[in-house]
Amino acid sequence: MEKMTTILTKLKLIVFLAICMAVIALILLxxxxxxxxxxxxxxxxxxxxxxxxxxxxxxAKGVGPHPAxxxxxxxxxxxxxxxxxxxxxxxxxxxxxxxxSFSYLGIKDICTADDKIWQQFNQRRPKDALVALNYLQSxxxxxxxxxxxxxxxxxxxxxxxxxxxxxxxxKQGYSAGxxxxxxxxxxxQYLMSGKQYKANVPVRILMGxxxxxxxxxxxxxxxxxxxxxxxxxLWTFTGAxxxxxxxxxxxxxLNNVRRESKxxxxxxxxxxxxxxxxLDAQAAVREFLNNNLSE
Numbered sequence: 281m282e283k284m285t286t287i288l289t290k291l292k293l294i295v296f297l298a299i300c301m302a303v304i305a306l307i308l309l310x311x312x313x314x315x316x317x318x319x320x321x322x323x324x325x326x327x328x329x330x331x332x333x334x335x336x337x338x339x340a341k342g343v344g345p346h347p348a349x350x351x352x353x354x355x356x357x358x359x360x361x362x363x364x365x366x367x368x369x370x371x372x373x374x375x376x377x378x379x380x381s382f383s384y385l386g387i388k389d390i391c392t393a394d395d396k397i398w399q400q401f402n403q404r405r406p407k408d409a410l411v412a413l414n415y416l417q418s419x420x421x422x423x424x425x426x427x428x429x430x431x432x433x434x435x436x437x438x439x440x441x442x443x444x445x446x447x448x449x450x451k452q453g454y455s456a457g458x459x460x461x462x463x464x465x466x467x468x469q470y471l472m473s474g475k476q477y478k479a480n481v482p483v484r485i486l487m488g489x490x491x492x493x494x495x496x497x498x499x500x501x502x503x504x505x506x507x508x509x510x511x512x513x514l515w516t517f518t519g520a521x522x523x524x525x526x527x528x529x530x531x532x533x534l535n536n537v538r539r540e541s542k543x544x545x546x547x548x549x550x551x552x553x554x555x556x557x558x559l560d561a562q563a564a565v566r567e568f569l570n571n572n573l574s575e
Contacts, residue, residue, distance in 0.1 A: 305332040347426035354433030355391040361526035436462025464499035465540035490521030517557035524554040
């Protein structure tokens with residue numbers, strides 16, 4: 281009898297757990313897909329450098345095949361602004377993939393990491409962008425000829441690097457690129473291949489005019505020195521600081537962060553959300569995409 285009671289208790293527990301799992305599954309299924317996205321695992325299958333990373337896939341509204349966008353985060357990792365931009369792009373008809381270069385490695389951010397860590401990611405993150413591109417091109421819902429690369433801050437510098445490499449390959453690559461407040465100083469010091477910047481696809485750099493962390497003057501010099509044509513442009517927004525498009529970024533002074541100087545590499549910078557600059561950036565991005573991606 282005691283043995284029978286134990287068996288019944290175990291069966292009740294199994295049934296209870298099964299019901300709980302079913303309820304959780306139903307709740308997840310009822311959540312809008314564009315609300316949560318689908319977390320997937322991407323792998324670089326290069327025999328000399330195999331590794332994996334996570335990414336969030338968010339689907340476009342309407343019937344495909346759709347244009348698509350890959351989103352690269354900055355040194356702080358994936359944040360709310362990347363999901364917000366992803367949702368905006370979904371509404372515009374773009375399938376999006378937010379690449380997370382840090383979490384799978386157990387890394388939260390590298391903003392204050394030493395140079396060795398940055399050098400490792402300088403080598404790896406361009407590969408992340410190409411792995412993401414190949415994945416999107418394999419999806420039936422995506423137009424493989426209409427994929428744009430977005431990057432923020434450090435991810436913006438990586439975007440410039442990927443599009444520079446994109447111009448040297450015969451394989452179909454990204455169709456265009458948008459870099460939000462990249463460190464063009466960092467790009468020129470550590471990432472740039474030659475003496476002049478060259479990409480064979482349209483590139484738009486969007487920055488706050490008062491950005492102290494990644495200064496617009498370095499991007500202007502980059503484009504001027506490279507004699508870039510009208511395909512590569514810098515747009516600045518009045519009164520805006522770094523991270524101006526992050527609605528959760530309150531105005532604050534960040535201390536002891538990396539700055540664009542070898543003589544004084546650490547210092548303080550102001551950051552903060554700017555609603556008007558954010559709205560203007562959205563309009564500029566939409567116009568850029570409409571003008572530079574094929575129907």
